[in-house]
Amino acid sequence: MPDEAAPIPVLLVTGFLGAGKTTLIGRMLDDPAFAGSALLVNEVGEIGIDQELLVRSGSPPPQLLANGCVCCVMNDDLGLALRDLDLRRRDGSIPPFARVIVETTGVADPAPILARFIADGWIQRHFVLSAVITLVDGVLGAATLRSQPEAASQAAHADAILISKADLADSGAVDGLRDLLAATAPHATILVAGSEDAAVGRLLEPFRLLGLRAPPDHDDHHHDHALVTTASWRFDDVLPWPVIAGALDDVVTAHRGRLMRIKGLLRVRDTDRPVVIDGVQDLFHPPRLLDRWPSDDRSSRIVMISRDASSEEAMRALRRALVPIS
Numbered sequence: 581m582p583d584e585a586a587p588i589p590v591l592l593v594t595g596f597l598g599a600g601k602t603t604l605i606g607r608m609l610d611d612p613a614f615a616g617s618a619l620l621v622n623e624v625g626e627i628g629i630d631q632e633l634l635v636r637s638g639s640p641p642p643q644l645l646a647n648g649c650v651c652c653v654m655n656d657d658l659g660l661a662l663r664d665l666d667l668r669r670r671d672g673s674i675p676p677f678a679r680v681i682v683e684t685t686g687v688a689d690p691a692p693i694l695a696r697f698i699a700d701g702w703i704q705r706h707f708v709l710s711a712v713i714t715l716v717d718g719v720l721g722a723a724t725l726r727s728q729p730e731a732a733s734q735a736a737h738a739d740a741i742l743i744s745k746a747d748l749a750d751s752g753a754v755d756g757l758r759d760l761l762a763a764t765a766p767h768a769t770i771l772v773a774g775s776e777d778a779a780v781g782r783l784l785e786p787f788r789l790l791g792l793r794a795p796p797d798h799d800d801h802h803h804d805h806a807l808v809t810t811a812s813w814r815f816d817d818v819l820p821w822p823v824i825a826g827a828l829d830d831v832v833t834a835h836r837g838r839l840m841r842i843k844g845l846l847r848v849r850d851t852d853r854p855v856v857i858d859g860v861q862d863l864f865h866p867p868r869l870l871d872r873w874p875s876d877d878r879s880s881r882i883v884m885i886s887r888d889a890s891s892e893e894a895m896r897a898l899r900r901a902l903v904p905i906s
C-alpha cells in the first residue's frame with residue numbers, strides 16, 4: 581500500500597459504448613498486480629450493471645456514479661466520490677487501496693475529467709491521474725471514431741489504447757484501425773487484445789510502468805452526449821430464456837441502426853445463475869451465464885442507450901412483449 585502522504589494513482593478507463601471497458605477492468609481486478617484497487621463506475625442510465633460485474637472480495641465494493649456523465653453534469657460527483665473514498669479508507673470502513681480505477685461512461689469526453697484533476701487542489705494533493713486507457717472496439721471502432729466525437733476524443737487523450745474484439749475482426753481491419761489510431765493519438769501505446777486471457781498480464785504491463793502524466797492541453801468539450809437517451813427497466817418476473825431472447829431479437833431488429841447499446845443482467849427460468857446480455861450497436865455478443873449472482877439483488881435489469889428516442893421506444897416494445905407473458 582502507498583504511504584499515507586503519497587497521492588494515490590488513478591487509472592481512467594474510457595472507450596465508446598460497449599468497447600470492452602468492464603471486460604478489461606474485470607481482467608485487471610483478477611490480476612494479482614491490481615489487487616487492492618478501488619473502483620468508481622460511471623453509467624449514463626439510472627440503473628448500473630457494470631459495477632455488479634466488478635465485485636471482488638478483498639477490494640472495496642465498486643461505487644456507482646449513476647444517471648449522468650462524470651465528464652459533464654457529474655464532474656463534481658467524481659470529486660465527491662474521491663473524497664468519500666479517501667474518508668472511508670481513513671476511517672477503516674473500506675479496505676485500504678493502492679489505486680483507483682475509474683470507468684467512465686461510453687459517451688464521456690475525457691478532457692474535462694483530466695482538467696478536473698488539475699483544477700481541484702484537494703484532488704491534486706490526494707490523487708494523481710497516472711494513465712488514461714482507452715478501449716477501441718476492433719470491429720466497430722473505425723466507423724465509431726469517424727462518427728462519434730466522444731470516441732475520437734477518448735482516443736486522442738489516451739496514454740494507452742487497447743483494441744478489443746480483434747478475435748471477431750479480420751486482421752486487415754485491425755491493421756487499418758491501428759493506423760487510424762496511430763494518426764489520432766500519436767503518443768499513445770497501442771495494443772491489441774483478444775479473448776485470450778493468458779496474454780492480459782503482458783498486455784497490461786506497460787500500464788503499470790506509466791509515470792505521472794503531463795497536464796493535458798485545454799480542449800473544447802463536446803456536449804453532444806447530452807442528447808443521449810437511456811431507458812432502464814427492472815423486473816422480478818422470471819421468464820424462460822427463449823422467450824426473452826426472442827423478444828430482444830424482435831426489438832433489436834425493429835430498431836436496427838439506432839440502438840447504441842443494450843445491456844442486461846437477467847434472472848431466467850430453470851437456472852439460479854444470472855444471464856448477462858450485451859448488444860453494441862448492431863452487434864449482439866453471445867449471452868453469458870455467470871457462475872453466481874454478484875450481490876443479493878436478484879431482479880432483472882436491462883438498459884438501452886441511443887442518440888434519439890429509440891431506446892425508450894424499444895424498451896416500451898420489450899415490456900409490451902414480455903409483461904403479458906409473466
Ligand SMILES: Nc1nc2c(ncn2[C@@H]2O[C@H](COP(=O)(O)OP(=O)(O)OP(=O)(O)O)[C@@H](O)[C@H]2O)c(=O)[nH]1
Nearest residue numbers: 597598599600601602603686744745774775858865
Ligand atoms: N469476443 C470478444 N468480446 C469482447 C472482448 N472485449 C469485450 N467483449 C464483449 O463485448 C461486450 C461489451 O463489453 P463490456 O466490457 O461490457 O463493454 P463496456 O465498454 O464496459 O460497455 P459500456 O460500459 O456499456 O460502455 C461484452 O459482451 C464482452 O464480453 C474481446 O476482446 N473479444
